[in-house]
Amino acid sequence: MNENILNPKSIAIVGASTNPKKISTIILQNLIGGGYNGKVYPVNPKYEEVLGRKSYSNILAIKEDLDQVCIAIPAHLVEEVIDQCIEKKVQSVIIISAGFKETGEEGILLEQRIATKLKDAKIRLIGPNSLGYINNNENINLSFARKNTGKGNIAFISQSGAFCTAILDMAYEDNFGFSNIISIGNKADIFENELIEMFQNDSNTTAIALYIEEFSDGKEFVKLAQQSKKPIIVIAPGSSEKAKEAISSHTGSLASSYETTSTAISKGNTILAENSVQLYNLMKLISYKKIPKGKKIAVVSNAGGPGIIATDNIEKYGLTLSELGEKTTKKLLNALPSASSMRNPVDILGDALSDRYEQAISVCENDKEVDCILVILTPQLITDIIGTAEKIVKIQNKTSKPIFACFLGKHDIKSGVNLLNEYNIYSSSNIEATIRIISKLVKYNSDSVNKDIVEVKDIKTSSKYITDIKDSLSSETIILPDDITENILKEHNIAIPEQIITPHIENAIEFAVNRFPVVIKATSKDLAHKTDVKAVYVDIRTISEFESKFYELREVISKVTGTTSPEILVQEMVESNSEIFIGANREGDSRIYEDDGKGFGHLLAIGQGGIYTEVYKDIEHVLLPTSREDILEAVNRTRLSKIIDGYRGRPLLAKEKLLDMMESIQRLLISYPQIISMDINPVMLTEEKVVAVDTKIYIKD
């Protein structure tokens, strides 16, 4: 993306007037008041002059070159201005106006028409339905935000303009600035990826924050986030079914599943924020480089109770209390009154003044077992609130280990909190929220160890049966016949039980007789979704049993499907130590692995199989393409991995073979991107082998 789009030399503002309440007027005021250096043209046929500047009747009336046009007039008047912009050959347009895709059919068409026209004319577009943008590096505030907090090192890209205003209101109180704030609105042209890419090269930006309800190009986002040298902080609401409906109604598009977006986000150099306050605090902490190197925390408190609350939460959020070294304990013994607790959490007692805090914090800071320090203060009788804040500032200035402060209260503690804030030190009256955010930072730090990036071209594909699949393909989801499924599984060396599919009992018996015990079941085509119909008979050991079950099953299938002589699947029976579920879903169309395919690709799922799959939902995900290491990590995240790894003296199962199978499935999915979903349940895992017993594949264009 041309960075001039956020740094135009001249801007026209369509709709600006003498009415100070109009959005366009406010944008003009913000632009001028913000100290913009370029040329500014109010455009409004009703006025000669606006805010002391000549007003133009339309875009074409401006004779000089014009880089950017900002449009903030009712939606139905926008298209005419767009036509003028095209004639004028401007570089970019930003449409503030709402009333497009988010309002329904008519708005969708209008938005599409405008976007197409601009695209054809090679004019870039931000919006519509945007708050505007702020580029503090160039003193450009082309937005109708209530306020701008000035320069900083975070670039914030938001799909919600209102969310920008909330973040700015938080930031204003804290005097916290941004390098850029971009409200991308409906994203008819420019969306998050181009901006992320641009901010990678912006020396004024050290981290990128993102509020995003749906990713316009998920696959590319993942690539960018993986390659990003800068942390990307993401808040991605829409995890719930109801929220997905709400997103659709207000953005006019379909939201991705929570699993897909969160798995995608976790692949990159990213931190996923869980709420807006946390997002804001993460921005600040990352802006000020307060990221602990590890998960070991020392707690210094002037009260026992809150120390215990901290301890609970440290365990809850996966961190650990530092085991303070012998030297540290000795130093604490020398520095603190004897009734203190010298063990972590260090209790320096209710009569602690600021010097006692200073000593305890400094001693802990010196211990190599300490990655960061949580200082808790309760406002007791002689507690020196501001003095303690000063000591924290003093120590923080000398160490790279982050100090987090929890001053508990609201009134008296304010003086200390304000001082900490002034020196960019995190403080909160909520111990739980504080430890939760520390755990986010710690996880980010440990995740961000460089991982190999696997690309689709690195994956060996093989697609002998592609014509079989393409023959069946339609815009509806359909199940693949079992024989084709068998073929493509074998093609990818995925072990399946010996099996035969036949309508003839003689053939079936011939197959079964050397393989008892066997299993018989309906084919996928016949009874894929009929989980309530008894269509599987296991552990058949004799010919007579086989015959009776065969006929029984035939009758069941005939009843449901109407076929008199249905095909029946006979399999050798496979015993296992652990039943596993492997599944996949494609998010995006069937061209997803082509350069121009949009979406995320296949999300591969692994976890507990059999009857417990949906009871325990012990399922972890990886987004393809991925490495064997990432697949292993996903397996290890399942609780089932305890069993795989030989739980309580039980045997170790064939984990490497399971990983082989998952890699084979990855190759299979990328070979046949027409697969929209795939279910292997159960996969039988023993000490020696892994077998995909029951595989259902669905395809869709």
Next chain:
Amino acid sequence: MNENILNPKSIAIVGASTNPKKISTIILQNLIGGGYNGKVYPVNPKYEEVLGRKSYSNILAIKEDLDQVCIAIPAHLVEEVIDQCIEKKVQSVIIISAGFKETGEEGILLEQRIATKLKDAKIRLIGPNSLGYINNNENINLSFARKNTGKGNIAFISQSGAFCTAILDMAYEDNFGFSNIISIGNKADIFENELIEMFQNDSNTTAIALYIEEFSDGKEFVKLAQQSKKPIIVIAPGSSEKAKEAISSHTGSLASSYETTSTAISKGNTILAENSVQLYNLMKLISYKKIPKGKKIAVVSNAGGPGIIATDNIEKYGLTLSELGEKTTKKLLNALPSASSMRNPVDILGDALSDRYEQAISVCENDKEVDCILVILTPQLITDIIGTAEKIVKIQNKTSKPIFACFLGKHDIKSGVNLLNEYNIYSSSNIEATIRIISKLVKYNSDSVNKDIVEVKDIKTSSKYITDIKDSLSSETIILPDDITENILKEHNIAIPEQIITPHIENAIEFAVNRFPVVIKATSKDLAHKTDVKAVYVDIRTISEFESKFYELREVISKVTGTTSPEILVQEMVESNSEIFIGANREGDSRIYEDDGKGFGHLLAIGQGGIYTEVYKDIEHVLLPTSREDILEAVNRTRLSKIIDGYRGRPLLAKEKLLDMMESIQRLLISYPQIISMDINPVMLTEEKVVAVDTKIYIKD
């Protein structure tokens, strides 16, 4: 408890001086400054006069009757004053001084000695290690808290004095008062229960809040909480292992397990707070009676994004978005601009002024599908922050449905937040925290439907084998021999497999031959903890197989125990549809069900059995004594209950028989309170029956 203890007619303060920094002086100042009506006697031999009052050389120098003595001098000087108090026959003593139980061996002894002396003299004691207490109904502030926020309807009892100061600092900012605040410190005499009982009858108290690290008498607390007519809000830190260590080190006592305390708390008319900020907000919401009648929320927002965040969290925390009725939707259509979202979350758009908020909130409030309303405001350009707050106040005054406000930001929103606060309306800039607290209130409301209270005397006991157990009992935990276990299971009609315990192979074969398939295993006594030793052989179907396994097992046991001819357990093999775990742990001593027994009693656990017990930790708890309904609720809380209830067309299992068994286990445990823990894993549950296959019982005095 005599309420005069919190309302004495005369108080002596030992240690008060002219030094304004001394704790005792500050207590004296707080007492006088707070408008105390009774008589006040400073006691300090070094002064003639303190704060304009005659100072007494010691307690005995006071000639008038004396109700209460407050002691705030170094710990080693306290005992002498106690002796004077006894001679003076005062009613109660409050020891502010620290340096007792929490400091180690010497402090423990000193505290015990003082407590015993006072008890013998029938003088009641608060503390030691207390901040003091505040009784705002009688204008008594006998504490060294920095401030007092005045009258209110919440009584706050806290084991941590520092925590009181933090809560008071929050309350001061909000002008939120308390009826009483009691810092109970080390609880050498008076502890939480007596105070809870007293506040039940205090007409100025409508709810009780509790910060508690360990319950001094858990069993009685549960009874009080169950009978409580007033909500009890509890924060009970100490869920983590590390926290339990920390509690021990700073209170000198042992903490209960998290499962026990949280299960115990949930039995009563209680709300369990998860962090201190939440505790404080719950106090306010309950004080102001803002408890939704149900879990259906309407969201009104001037922005789509935050509405989606709310929707996610409503699902996450188990609430539901109201399905707005047809009438409501029509009214919204009339009242709002067409681009608004009339569905819940209701998006009234970024240009909404306060009247649009008013209309949308009022319309939602009128819908019977709405139990409470969440109003979200982002500070956009023309947003009327204070006006919207005014409308919220206006509507809240007319409805009993609680309104919760999330004004997102920090600076501009302050005016609105302050107004809401003034009118006791909840507001927060954190949507997640808000919905989390709403879910707490909703759960409280649905739980507080009166439950039957089951008492130990309601449980039918039977204890034929009590002498067998008492013979083995010691202060160490020991495992009960399998034959006694078998006897007491049978005594309580708990179905077990047919079995024989014998060292002789002939007897074993004789038993097995009519019952194949069978299982053989080591007895509990021999190999209870040797899970890594292969000591169970299942599915034995022939005599020859039986013989070989019998000798194999004999050898294994001999190797471990040294016995040449060990006893071996032979059982019929029981197949099942579901393997269940039932366990129990006793918290408290073996006299727990006697009147004077202290502790909580047995915590009964139910959940997934077999190899997945510790993998999925799908275990729920009930505290005994309890009702069949409560047991059923615990079973239903397990995810395993899906399987029990006939998952996806699978058969319904014998749930009623499972409940029968759990009731039998309750009778067994109350019959034999010497059982410190019990493990039945697996319990085999089929469509017709339930069998306890493997039971281990541990006893301890």
